[in-house]
Amino acid sequence: MTNNDGCIFCKISSGKIPASKVLESDNFFVILDISPKITGHSLVISKDHYVNILDLPEVLGGELLKVIKMVSSLRLSEGASGINVVVNNGESAGQVVPHLHIHIIPRWKLEPGKDGELVLEEVMSGK
Numbered sequence: 001m002t003n004n005d006g007c008i009f010c011k012i013s014s015g016k017i018p019a020s021k022v023l024e025s026d027n028f029f030v031i032l033d034i035s036p037k038i039t040g041h042s043l044v045i046s047k048d049h050y051v052n053i054l055d056l057p058e059v060l061g062g063e064l065l066k067v068i069k070m071v072s073s074l075r076l077s078e079g080a081s082g083i084n085v086v087v088n089n090g091e092s093a094g095q096v097v098p099h100l101h102i103h104i105i106p107r108w109k110l111e112p113g114k115d116g117e118l119v120l121e122e123v124m125s126g127k
Helices: 008-014 058-077 120-125
Strands: 021-024 028-032 042-046 082-086 101-107
Touching: 008 028, 008 042, 021 058, 028 058, 042 058, 058 082, 058 101
Parallel strands: none
Antiparallel strands: 021 028, 028 042, 042 101, 082 101
């Protein structure tokens, strides 16, 4: 496993920092976002350290898509009416942690925990 000692997601992946994993595959795991945009906001994270999705070997693309679909299906079964799948590549694009992760943000007809609309700029900012 490729690891970066200073990376928080690598520390979670290796078990140095405990986290409740929602789902796990051979090369990816899913956790709830520590600062969710909305209830159910999850992160699909690579176990190996890749800076962003453009660094991911193509051979792992199918597995990543499968995990994204599984998490999205789970959120839809919980009553979400839609899903935002967000990838920020690079700091200028809003990527806060330089380790491949995909935001799965369920959308609800009545957005729990939010006053008003969750706007695209908020979803894309990573803040």
